[in-house]
Amino acid sequence: MANVKIPIGPQHPALKEPESFTITLNGETIISMDVRLGYNHRGIEKACEERNYIQAMYLVERVCGICSHSHSTCFIQAVEEIAGLAVPPRAQYIRTIIAELERIHSHLLWLGVAGHEIGFDTLLMYAWRDREAVMDTLAALTGNRVNYGINTIGGVRRDISPEQLAGLLKTMDVLEERTKYYIEVASQEITLIKRLSGVGYLAHEDAVKLGAVGPTARASAVDRDIRRDDPYIAYKDLDFKVITDTHNDVYGRTLVRVGELMQCYNMIRQLVAKIPDGPVTVKAPRKIPAGEAFSRYEAPRGEDVHYVKANGTDKAERVKIRAPTLANLQSVAKMMENNRLADVPIIIAAIDPCFSCTDRMVRIHDAGHGRQETLSWQALHTYSLDWHRKQGIDFKALNAKLSRRMKL
Amino acid sequence: MIHPGKMAREVLTSLFRKPATVLYPYVKVQMPDRFRGKIKFTSPLCIGCKLCMRDCPTNCITITKVGDKQFQAEFDLDRCIYCAQCVDTCPKKALEATAEYELAQLQHDKLKVIFHAEPTPASSPAAPAEHAPQSQPAIGA
Amino acid sequence: MALALFHLLIFPGFLFLFVFALAMEFVDRKLYARLQNRVGPPWFQPFADFIKLSAKEDIVPEKADAIMFRLMPVFALAAVVTAFFYIPMWGPQALFSFSGDLIVVIYLLTIPTLTFFLAGWHSTSLFSMIGATRTLTQLFAYEVPLFMAILAPALLANTWSLSAMTVFYDQHPAYAGLNVIGFIVALIALQGKLERVPFDIPEAETEIVGGTFTEYSGRLLALFRLAIDIEAVVGASLIAAVFLPFGFGLGAAGGFVIYVVKVLIIIALLALLRTVLARLRIEQMVIFCWKVVAPAALLQLLINLILSGVLRS
Known part of the structure; x- marks a missing residue:
């Protein structure tokens, strides 16, 4: 069996909090593990x-x-x-x-x-x-x-x-x-x-x-x-x-x-x-x-x-x-x-x-350009909506559906 | 010293014991004496120093002056963390923690609790009127 | 024709099995809870779970093989329900029987495990594929001891028919006492077959989420769960018929009560087993099955082989 990568988290029954462990497996044996922090950052x-x-x-x-x-x-x-x-x-x-x-x-x-x-x-x-x-x-x-x-x-x-x-x-x-x-x-x-x-x-x-x-x-x-x-x-x-x-x-x-x-x-x-x-x-x-x-x-x-x-x-x-x-x-x-x-x-x-x-905040440095980017809350919100729209998820329709259901 | 099924005796005796579970909504849990639950405001005692507003970690208290030496308090229960720091801070004991802990609400606006000032401040410090805002609009809010 | 349909669909067929299996699931869950000093679910909980799951949406993963994904729960259910008809319950005679039905029942009880494997494999999700391979690895560990444990009493009775076996032990109840090792081996193997602690490795939720059933939802999951519940009852009935062949002379009603008591005892033993043990790792499970359970089954086989030689001579 070739090496497979198993995601343990961010959502997993064994973890009581979100955190991402990516585990590379050969059969049932662990080859390596990668941790990603930051899902719980609260500032x-x-x-x-x-x-x-x-x-x-x-x-x-x-x-x-x-x-x-x-x-x-x-x-x-x-x-x-x-x-x-x-x-x-x-x-x-x-x-x-x-x-x-x-x-x-x-x-x-x-x-x-x-x-x-x-x-x-x-x-x-x-x-x-x-x-x-x-x-x-x-x-x-x-x-x-x-x-x-x-x-x-x-x-x-x-x-x-x-x-x-x-x-x-x-x-x-x-x-x-x-x-x-x-x-x-x-x-x-x-x-x-x-x-x-x-x-x-x-x-x-x-x-x-x-x-x-x-x-x-x-x-x-x-x-x-x-x-x-x-x-x-x-x-x-x-x-x-x-x-x-x-x-x-x-x-x-x-x-x-x-x-x-x-x-x-x-x-x-x-x-x-x-x-x-x-x-x-x-x-x-x-x-x-x-x-x-x-x-x-x-x-x-x-x-x-x-x-x-x-x-x-x-x-x-x-x-x-x-x-x-x-x-x-x-x-x-x-x-x-x-x-x-x-x-x-x-x-x-x-x-x-x-x-x-x-969890601590990690600021992403663009390694290629040495450019730093900080998004405002509004910009992040717009970015997120755009990203989802590109994936074919229309929040307007979802929201309308949701509010209809809430009324019922 | 290996003993498979070590807990067998313990679990079998459990069959003849009362379950440890408290059937909560049917059987109410008694809170200890010093429990920090919903905060109660006694309007006649308030002198309007607003120290509680300054110390509240979540800024959930608003004290408003509604008349001569008359103050009303507004609590945002969705922000309150029930630390009861306001109770410790208050110099006149106008605030106290009660044992009330069942505070979940389906409607958001019910989480805003307003303690109205008494019409006559000189009268006895009886239980203050407590209203959710939609039943009686807040004065000056 | 009408009677056959009644047997198949109502009693002791599908409807009876449905109610009985869910009732036994309740007994198992309640007992598990009480052993853990909890209150446990109300009596209708398994039924409520089934109805609720049935009302939910079926989601088939995009990359999954939709036909296999949908068929597997039905296969599992059909196999375990069919196996039930060949097992003697309240009389020494099963509803249907022929020479060699013992082998058929054992094979029919293997089918659900195979469907779990196929279902997991065709879900094409990482967790369900790991669950599927674990299911198959585990199958090889407990299946052989189970076969040997159930064939040993058959050897003593010199028949391959479950009904004939029950008739034999009904006439010679003392011989049933010789199969104690086989009884224990069969219990352990049944626990493995039902994928419950300490052998719930294929669906260990803290390791691989839902294992084989990770991608299943709604009606299909309800069918799978029903199949597992029925498998528990059928497995318990099989063990009861083979290893506890007592109390058949009490007529239909008395025999039925005795049968239910026997199944209850086996379900209770299985519940106790899952209460007091921790989950093993897959390789520990395989080692345990081959080094301890299989030799024990072999010993039982040997005892019965020698005994049957002595008896027949």
């Missing part, structure tokens, strides 16, 4: 420059639906550093509690998605059922299931009551029990092991060279975790292990994530035991003095980096976001080599990709 970095810091914080929180607290905390840390704000310790602890709860929900979500990608829907259903416990806890603590909105410049918006802390411990016990069960399943269910081990191999050297981050890197024995290496919020007070694994494959990534889940439960117990009393917020100025800051954060998917440059007004001059998926995408191409078509979904899923966080 968030630019939009941050037109909003004041409070507004920008809510926007940054919506970079990612799963690690929303990661992005907002990372951004806020940079802003607070520029403003020289001392965030009260209680606020730091609350931020850490939410951060770890977020990691639990993200890893459980990943476990379910991984199960679905290899056709093990039962694992998906059970993992997501148990994940509801974390989601409900997050909703009770912060007021929403996703996009928690707990952060504000100079602290957190809501305090956690003692009853809620007690409830948190109970939830942790339940989840720990369940996670132990999933570890058992992952280490004993033969079909699961067969589908995961040896798939998506990423050697230690490659992981270092390609700059992999988070669980993807740690499963290739790269001992790197911002929480320990460059402690932020309350992590310096916590005693925890950085989970690494030497399997170097998808199975190793699974073990790292479930191992991290067990660490999360311990960390939350420590946080609840140690949480200090005091205020949860300090007054923050509306205008942030000129300056710049660089902030790192260990999101569930890996190291998240935010850069903020302030110019003395109430709006940032520049915000730059490097989401963990962008760092990991390079290694996906490496992992694909010599695998089979059947493994494509799980290899992509194994880095726990979040494409909407990753």
Whole structure:
């Protein structure tokens, strides 16, 4: 069978977000892979420059639906550093509690998605059922299931009551029990092991060279975790292990994530035991003095980096976001080599990709003429209509048909 | 340690357990106390400082002066992201988040919610009138 | 003539099969959901799906072979419905039978798989072509064990007719207990034939979208799905007739109830199998079938061969 090119995406059942992977196949074996980013570009970095810091914080929180607290905390840390704000310790602890709860929900979500990608829907259903416990806890603590909105410049918006802390411990016990069960399943269910081990191999050297981050890197024995290496919020007070694994494959990534889940439960117990009393917020100025800051954060998917440059007004001059998926995408191409078509979904899923966080705008340079072209919205709209008309699609007739149907 | 069908016991016990699914439209979900749902505006408390308008990330609030110390609020629910920052910003607690979350609409104009000012500002801060614009045209809109 | 038409179209022919197969699909889906701690669909869901699909537009890809594309679902349906008539259900005697009908039934059950392959191939879409080749690769893996597993009991009964086989086991129920390995092999092979987890490789949605059926829509897809549902019932009936030949002495009504219970048990076992396992890769599936399932079937064949020699001497 000659080489064939298979389009995985932009629309494909395995991908939860639009992204284009073109895979060259020989029979069922992958020869090479080509990634095209940009289907989800939303212009968030630019939009941050037109909003004041409070507004920008809510926007940054919506970079990612799963690690929303990661992005907002990372951004806020940079802003607070520029403003020289001392965030009260209680606020730091609350931020850490939410951060770890977020990691639990993200890893459980990943476990379910991984199960679905290899056709093990039962694992998906059970993992997501148990994940509801974390989601409900997050909703009770912060007021929403996703996009928690707990952060504000100079602290957190809501305090956690003692009853809620007690409830948190109970939830942790339940989840720990369940996670132990999933570890058992992952280490004993033969079909699961067969589908995961040896798939998506990423050697230690490659992981270092390609700059992999988070669980993807740690499963290739790269001992790197911002929480320990460059402690932020309350992590310096916590005693925890950085989970690494030497399997170097998808199975190793699974073990790292479930191992991290067990660490999360311990960390939350420590946080609840140690949480200090005091205020949860300090007054923050509306205008942030000129300056710049660089902030790192260990999101569930890996190291998240935010850069903020302030110019003395109430709006940032520049915000730059490097989401963990962008760092990991390079290694996906490496992992694909010599695998089979059947493994494509799980290899992509194994880095726990979040494409909407990753997408950046690419400006097309006309290589031949060195000409740059920027289309206005109106021009783009006209261009699109013309292009479709040339393909024989008449929008006038379609619109008329549609409006007739809507009336009926 | 290989065990094919490891989850068999777990799934079989599920047969005798209640399903975890909540039959949502028939069984309503109770939101937690501090849930951030639809925002409620209490007109008599408003002093017209418009701080909420300045902090709203999506510019979905419009506060208009309709008379002497009388203000009405207009919410574009299709833009609101329910962050409740306006509730935190308001110095007079004229805004509050409710537990109402079923806000989907088929008609776009129903997403515009107007809280009219009370006819007499001195009267009790009772529940403000809430109207969709087509049922009663907005004053000054 | 009128009676034959009644048999063909109404009972136990097409109409009965239609209702029974969709009811069994409901049982399968409901059970799958309950095993996963979900609620599952209401009883009419398969019927609603069928009606809704039938009302939808049929789209034939421009480059596809339109005739083959349209014919294949009908072929698949016709083959599985025909196979049903030769299987004994509530009495030891099938509606039609002749010496050698066992082979015919097995072959008729192979036809749907071949139509899946042809349908996928003639859709000329990348995903359906990959699905089609996977269908065929998989066919070679499970078909041989299935043949051997079903022929082994026939060897013991010394007949090639399903009805005669059932009569034999009805008289000697103890011998049916010897076919346990064959029963397990047949269940696994049937799971492969129905292309369900862990053998849903040809239509693995996260890998190749809809596999063979990627380009199908509307009525044609409805027919294919109906054919697969009927294939499940026919396959289950075949396994019930060959490996669970009990309870024929209870008259028509009693026999019917026993038959439905047997089919239900097999459908439930298949649903459990797809709940607790992950999907295999195609080469893992082929290795598993040839290294584990085929030797097991061979063992069953050997046992029955020796036994029949002992019995006859």
